[in-house]
Each structure stands twice: as C-alpha cells, then as structure tokens.
Amino acid sequence: MASFKVGLTPWARKRSIWVFHINAASCNGCDIEILAALTPRYDAERLGVELVPSPRHADVLLVTGTVNSMMKDRLKAVYDQIPEPKHVVAIGACALGGGVYKECYNAGRGIDSVIPVDLYIPGCPPRPEAIIYGILKLVTGGPPDPVEEEKPLVQ
C-alpha cells in the first residue's frame, strides 16, 4: 500500500486508477456489484476508476471468488503480468476465506492463499458503495475526509 503514498504516484493515480477484474470461481454476485459500482448509477469512473481489458494496463487487480484448482495458476499468471507497483483487492466473503463454499470439495481458502492482498472488502456480496469506499481507501490510505471539497461518495 506504500507505493500510493510515495513520489508522484499519489498525484498521478489519485484520479486515475485503472482496475482489472478477474473472477476466480465466484458465483458472479460480486462481479455484478463491481459492474454496478462502475456504471452510471454509482459511477466510480467520475473518480478515475476505469476498467481495462488487459492486466498489463492495470494498477489494481479486483479479485472475486474462492480460488479453485483450475483458477489458481491462471490467477498467478494474471497477477504476474500486472506492472509494478500493483495492488490486489479481494472482494466478497469467498475471496476473503471461502465464504459459503468453504467446506466444499473444490473451494479454495481465499485469495491470500495464492497472491498477496492489499485490501479486503467483506460482504456477500458487498454493496457498490463498499467497493468504491474500499478502492478509495486503497488510494488515499484512509476514508475520504468529509470536510474536503469532494462530492459526497453516494447521494
């Protein structure tokens, strides 16, 4: 998380966070909430959060789901392709530790058993507000100050 506070990165990335989203064996609930956070209703794009089609263009990796055995190597491959400095956000209960699939024969034990995670967003699924709040927390290192001239996050 340090690299968002060092050198030019706070200035350059504060309003330009490019995210890549990967579904690592999720039920698709969290993916729909990510979609809701990015599209005009919640509009994370006004804060500079943009979904990119390739991990090579991304600053932040959004991962959902318990990592199963088929997704494990692929998730590692995607993670390795992201240029430094990179950050990983685990979204949803499954990504945090297995969620409702924990005792299942094919369910992994969360994202951090495979790749290092910077930020966890709990919820099943988390609300779009929570996802935006989490990504902003990753960038600014804390909750947005309400006295700032920023627009309120959610009306």
Next chain:
Amino acid sequence: MPPDKVLEACKTVASMPGFYHLSTITGLDLGEEIGILYHFWQGKSFVVVRTALPKTNPRMKSITESLPSAVLYEAEIQDLLGVAFEGNPYLGKKLLLPDKYPADAPPPLRKEADPDKIRKMLELE
C-alpha cells in the same frame, strides 16, 4: 424401472403431447445404489422416469440418440457420481471437474467422498 428400459420409456414420454422438454436429469446417491431421475416438463406438471444402478461400476445406455439435449446432464452425472453413459460423446472425458482431479478419489457427490481429503489432493489447503 430397470436401466435397459429407460431409453424406450423416455421416448414414450417425450412423444406424449406437451412433454417434449427434458427439463433435467438428476443423480442421487441412495447408499447401496445410484438413482437417476429424468424430469420431463410440460408447463404445468412433471413426469419423472426413475431408475437405479448398482454402485460398483455403474453403466447404462445413453438416451442422447433420441434426446440430444441430455448430453450435458449425463456428462455432469458422469463427473459427479461416476456413472458411465454408453453412447454419450463425453464418455471418459471431464465436464466440470478440474483436470488435476485425482483418479483414485471417489466422484465428489458420492457419500463416501471426503471433501477435506479431496481438497488436500487438489492442493487447495
């Protein structure tokens, strides 16, 4: 009904008025044997064709020759309960299970399968 009569029975049900839709095929572990249920949906009611196979080396004839939509349902039951459907193009292949799924482990929906052991074999712990 006995497994060798299933194809004929399914053909008969599918030719009944309105029952052309094979909704799904369900597999069940009944303890001593494996039950297979063919659900036909008509819009208001179901007709279910039931059969049971012995648990050791369960094999039966596929119904895909007269009902091609059964391909994926049969492939799923083959994966999860280890039933071989002769004539199904997925015979001996995997549909849902991971490539690394251990050959010596029982199919995952059998009662004797232990999820914890399978997870360890798949290196998920």
